[in-house]
Amino acid sequence: MRDLVIQVLLKFSKKTIGIEELETFLPLTDMSYEQFAKLVLSLEEEGILEMVKSHGRNMRTPSLAYSYRIQTKLLKQDLHQEIFKLRLQLHPSIELDQYFKIDPSNWKDDLPYIYKIHDYIEKNGLPEYEVPAPERSVELVGDEKWIDEKQGKELLERIGLLSAMKVIPVSDPIMFAVNPATITNQNHLHLIVENKTTFQALMHTLPETSFTTLIYGSGNRIIKSIEQFERQLPIANAQHTFFYFGDIDRSGIFIWYRLNEKKKVHPYIPFYRGCLEKAPLEGKSNQRFDQEALLRFLPFFTKEESDKLQSMLAEGKYFPQEVLKTKELQEIWRQNHGVE
Template sequence: MKTIILSFLQDHKRKKVNISQLEEYMIRHHKEAYMDYDAFAETINELTEEEILIGVGGKKTTDFNGLYPPLYNQYWNRAQKEEAKPFMNPGDVTVHDSIDLSYYRGREEELHKDWPFIEKISLFLSDEYPAEDYEWLQVNERSAMLFGDEKWLKKHSAFLNRIGLEKEDLRMIHTPEPFSYKLGIPKAVPSPLKGIIIENSDTYASIKRLWDEGALPFQLIIYGGGKRIESTINYLQHIEELSYYDLDLYYFGDIDREGVAIWERTARGHKGTLKPYLPFYNTLVDRFSDQATEPETDDRPSLAPFLVYFTKERATVIRNVLDEGNLLPQEYVHYGIMKRLVKRDG
């Protein structure tokens, strides 16, 4: 069915297609392929997810066909063959006053491609949607509400800038990355408290095992989540229990350009000192430097702030690993090794 509908859409002469006419065409000319309305609606929704069809209108009842599952009465057709595309001129279309189409001057083909999304946003800014849709929403919620695709705005992050809008214009709330941590302050409080950030999930899972076994010399463990920690590190200042104590914070991640770059940017964003946790890093260098692999990264971090924590010999090894573009994954220092190292450190 999908192939037949695509062929119909490619040969369709108009920018919009009426869904009832398309269904009638399928029933009349391709009854066996049509099967039933549910299969037809599923195919239309697939084409919508692929951005070949874009529903026309907002969320008014009259915009839909009254059946279940509901389909828009009309769709923008983006499957037309190139020669059939009627390109637009920014001066020939009407949009909400907040939208700036100056970017599209001389880019008529790009305007034609973006127009279904611009139109939906224009309708939203013109108060054409139900009142409940004007609550402040998370980015993915607004994207799903407007376009039927919760990730569309994130996948097309430059789109709003092209039409001169900010997230606030669409009443969107920035969603901070989740901050995962465990905090345990004993009765005999050490001074200062010790905490550690772990870059990757498997190593963090092993650290949690050691935490549950009471084997860690840390009162705070934090899951870094790769680059995510760069934007979440300042959440520490919102943890009330920590506000009463000094904190020595350490970091353990991969030894590669990206891993060092994450440490560097996180250290800059942290109000205190963020030190590499040497028992883990030293073991990674001493035992596994000959097992370096090739990562995929374009980062070019400044090495000096990181290497200053290591002996001259280890710093040379680390520099060589990074200069060659290689990777020492933190997972080499597995649960069993960490258990021995933290016991010695504690």
């Protein structure tokens, strides 16, 4: 029960807690008032709970304060000692430093899985070859969904083992066309387009450019499927540069932003400039707005272009990729091979 109280106090957002508030978080049906009071008084003696004197104490026996200040540093001191102690017992490849910095509740939630990972490494050593995430999940914790769907990937990142566990992410394959003339190059350019119409319009022009691939992003799917790229196009010692062209609306910009967090991706400015020369359409005022995504996107444009983009989006207007007709797309790509 003491551990439960500690967890409640660590998660409590305020600096003080009323005794009645504390009671509501605990399963007191199996606990008498005397037992509860004894537990609270022990935390008083340890200095973890400090009485708010101006609020007084109740008249029950044993008597408890109506309100307590929570001494968070002392609470975390116990946790840190536990982490230090366990670090000496676990396999040295398991890193625990992140748990000194993040919400203490993560420690209790993660600990059963950390023990399982320790047992796996002690028995098998670190993996020597890659396997899909569900297979590795079963090996580690007995749950095929753990890595991809139950925060297992985040835990492995916290303990510094995501790369060492050699996990192949499970995601849809990337759909792309290849320019065979560039395969032997060392430096490779890749253009990702959001929509199928644009992909089909540009596919036949690919051999006339210096790009190695034309990739169909399929909206948000590219954010996950980009993880498969090097596996699907395994060119040794290659340097890859990625460009992106999507709808000029809040959703399209947000897809680029999320994708750019995974793998550095430049907006393909010639296509975007071609759109900005057209008249925008109306009808996207209800889309999700992400200010950070827009702030990262705008610096690729001139001041005049940036002002036009912001004004247009604020009015609920947008440019679908389809405002550029097939012949326009093809001609722009022929004339601009990627790097301005």
